[in-house]
Amino acid sequence: xxxxxxxxxGMFRMGGTADNPSFSPTVQVVHMKKIDNKSGADExxxxxxxxxxxxxxxxxxTQLNHLVHDGTISLFSILRVEEFITNTLGSGAKICILLGxxxxxxxxxxxxxxxxxxxxIPGAGPPLPQSGGGAAPPMYSNVPSYGxxxxxxxxxxxxxxxxxxxxxxxxxxxxxxGNANRFGxxxxxxVSSSxxxxxxxxxxxxxxxxxxNMYSNRWTIRAKVTTKTDVRTWSNAKGEGQLFSxxxxxxxxVDVRCTFFKEAVDKFYAFLEEGRVYTFSGGKLKVANMQYNxxxxxxxxxxxxxxxxxxxxxxxxxxDSYSFVKIAALENVDPQGLVDILAVVKHVGETNSIVxxxxxxxxxxxxxxxEDDSGAEVRLTMWGDTASTAQSKFGNSPIVAFKRARxxxxxxxxxxxxxxxxxxxxxxxxxxxxxWAVHGNKTATRSLSTTMGGNRGxxxxxxxxxxxxxxxxxxGYNEKPDWLSFKATITFLKKDKQGDDGAWYTACxxxxxPCRNMYKATQTSDGNWHCDKCxxxxxxxxxxxxxxxxxxxxxxxxxxxxxxxQAEVLLDGAKADELYAHVANGDGRDIYDSTFxxxxxxxxxxxxxxxxxxxxxxxxxxxxxxxxxxxxxxxESRSLLKALCx
Numbered sequence: 314x315x316x317x318x319x320x321x322x323g324m325f326r327m328g329g330t331a332d333n334p335s336f337s338p339t340v341q342v343v344h345m346k347k348i349d350n351k352s353g354a355d356e357x358x359x360x361x362x363x364x365x366x367x368x369x370x371x372x373x374x375t376q377l378n379h380l381v382h383d384g385t386i387s388l389f390s391i392l393r394v395e396e397f398i399t400n401t402l403g404s405g406a407k408i409c410i411l412l413g414x415x416x417x418x419x420x421x422x423x424x425x426x427x428x429x430x431x432x433x434i435p436g437a438g439p440p441l442p443q444s445g446g447g448a449a450p451p452m453y454s455n456v457p458s459y460g461x462x463x464x465x466x467x468x469x470x471x472x473x474x475x476x477x478x479x480x481x482x483x484x485x486x487x488x489x490x491g492n493a494n495r496f497g498x499x500x501x502x503x504v505s506s507s508x509x510x511x512x513x514x515x516x517x518x519x520x521x522x523x524x525x526n527m528y529s530n531r532w533t534i535r536a537k538v539t540t541k542t543d544v545r546t547w548s549n550a551k552g553e554g555q556l557f558s559x560x561x562x563x564x565x566x567v568d569v570r571c572t573f574f575k576e577a578v579d580k581f582y583a584f585l586e587e588g589r590v591y592t593f594s595g596g597k598l599k600v601a602n603m604q605y606n607x608x609x610x611x612x613x614x615x616x617x618x619x620x621x622x623x624x625x626x627x628x629x630x631x632x633d634s635y636s637f638v639k640i641a642a643l644e645n646v647d648p649q650g651l652v653d654i655l656a657v658v659k660h661v662g663e664t665n666s667i668v669x670x671x672x673x674x675x676x677x678x679x680x681x682x683x684e685d686d687s688g689a690e691v692r693l694t695m696w697g698d699t700a701s702t703a704q705s706k707f708g709n710s711p712i713v714a715f716k717r718a719r720x721x722x723x724x725x726x727x728x729x730x731x732x733x734x735x736x737x738x739x740x741x742x743x744x745x746x747x748x749w750a751v752h753g754n755k756t757a758t759r760s761l762s763t764t765m766g767g768n769r770g771x772x773x774x775x776x777x778x779x780x781x782x783x784x785x786x787x788x789g790y791n792e793k794p795d796w797l798s799f800k801a802t803i804t805f806l807k808k809d810k811q812g813d814d815g816a817w818y819t820a821c822x823x824x825x826x827p828c829r830n831m832y833k834a835t836q837t838s839d840g841n842w843h844c845d846k847c848x849x850x851x852x853x854x855x856x857x858x859x860x861x862x863x864x865x866x867x868x869x870x871x872x873x874x875x876x877x878x879q880a881e882v883l884l885d886g887a888k889a890d891e892l893y894a895h896v897a898n899g900d901g902r903d904i905y906d907s908t909f910x911x912x913x914x915x916x917x918x919x920x921x922x923x924x925x926x927x928x929x930x931x932x933x934x935x936x937x938x939x940x941x942x943x944x945x946x947x948x949e950s951r952s953l954l955k956a957l958c959x
Contacts, residue, residue: 343368531594537563581616633716693715
């Protein structure tokens with residue numbers, strides 16, 4: 314297997330595979346060495362790559378370590394380079410980062426040719442600052458200047474570029490002469506190390522989000538802001554500050570989460586608007602924690618006040634990409650999951666205000682009832698400015714694509730938040746519009762949502778089961794949880810826990826992501842409360858109910874787990890913090906006991922989730938209460954009579 318002539322020269326001058334995707338040279342590994350790493354991070358391997366005439370220094374990306382271990386990448390092995398980038402180090406030296414390779418033929422066991430270091434060849438070395446524009450472009454600038462000047466290098470053509478006198482990216486040839494090539498600057502000059510693949514309408518080099526990697530230090534992405542959070546403040550032992558996040562989507566269909574801190578919040582928050590397209594540069598990449606990040610990119614970006622963001626005026630929009638889930642299938646989606654939904658807005662509720670427990674600020678909310686052709690409907694809550702304009706946006710039964718709405722089991726199955734597009738120009742929307750016009754508004758649907766106070770009423774009578782169904786139908790033994798609704802009486806509430814002060818746990822006071830007042834907080838020696846989830850320490854905690862009880866009907870009795878939202882309904886609105894205050898004062902134990910006593914032997918329409926869970930070393934079937942509605946005895950009597958007469 315022969316090596317690709319002038320492969321090293323091409324790799325040395327190019328910024329990476331993205332500059333010429335068809336360029337996949339065959340080279341030989343003529344030197345490799347494991348880099349000592351005392352930090353405990355992944356091992357790294359340094360290599361030298363040869364085309365038989367020249368060699369250049371390189372590094373294997375950590376995702377190629379398994380190829381080193383299995384011998385694919387070894388001394389004298391022949392490799393076809395399928396993906397790489399070339400970076401310029403602070404010293405001016407160049408290094409090639411291998412991102413994807415494939416073995417070609419057997420290992421010859423010896424070096425082919427007598428290659429010399431490409432960096433020592435006159436005219437091929439790193440560029441030097443020149444008045445003619447040979448200096449490398451700055452990492453951040455008011456107007457990105459990739460290719461604005463020529464590089465230093467020898468004359469002559471570049472077999473990997475466009476060897477004419479026209480330079481679409483700006484400046485002319487740099488010192489060293491030669492025709493301008495497609496990377497900017499003089500022929501033979503060094504180029505930017507970012508993986509440039511195309512240009513925006515302004516001629517600005519653009520990197521796709523999918524092309525970002527930890528080895529790129531200069532890039533510009535063109536993307537649409539699909540979601541933008543409110544500004545949140547934080548405070549811990551290191552200080553305090555503010556932040557907000559956005560999710561960006563580019564034309565390749567890949568999205569990425571970006572966060573702005575401190576001064577960057579003041580500079581960019583008002584400037585960035587959902588649905589508009591911008592160019593972004595000067596951000597810092599880090600590997601995304603996919604446990605809390607649903608974007609497709611494996612990275613997250615942090616922007617600071619020195620980052621450059623410009624509104625794109627090319628007029629080319631970026632179309633959202635969706636993975637739609639039918640509403641009827643939401644029962645099989647785990648709570649806190651994120652889904653894309655295409656639906657008709659069947660009803661727009663009133664816009665109401667609530668007061669945030671943490672900030673004390675007033676928040677607007679509006680509940681929509683949405684429906685699709687799966688025969689089901691669900692309640693979706695909009696917040697903030699969207700809630701205030703919900704009637705005008707959704708009042709005429711539009712088709713709406715909701716992206717990344719959060720699934721909750723609060724009140725049956727409900728949805729919250731997410732970005733949206735009204736009447737999207739996609740085939741599925743046209744099909745749903747036709748269905749709605751012909752069948753939809755005349756077809757009875759099954760609601761997956763209930764209201765905690767019972768305003769929407771219980772589950773339909775004909776859909777209910779009895780308590781004994783949990784065992785007789787062997788619920789909870791499937792891969793996905795089972796759901797059932799039944800009428801039952803609360804017969805016992807386990808309100809006292811050994812070694813604790815009540816039927817609650819101490820939760821993090823952070824009402825924002827990722828905690829949302831749900832994760833446990835532990836008291837520190839100085840009396841503050843620390844959360845391992847968000848790593849924040851607060852002066853206070855929030856107490857949330859968690860206890861068990863028994864429910865019974867005429868067929869059976871069953872234990873159920875009861876959580877905060879359902880407990881507050883059961884206990885007539887009494888909050889855990891309120892009862893704790895009575896207990897902590899030492900004179901309110903009677904109030905605590907009587908609150909639970911009033912809830913015992915009351916009748917409810919209950920909806921429960923049954924799922925097998927691992928408790929210690931044992932698998933147990935656990936029944937959890939997800940919603941409850943008071944019994945309407947008049948309606949219940951009518952339903953019983955109707956069932957008897959059927």
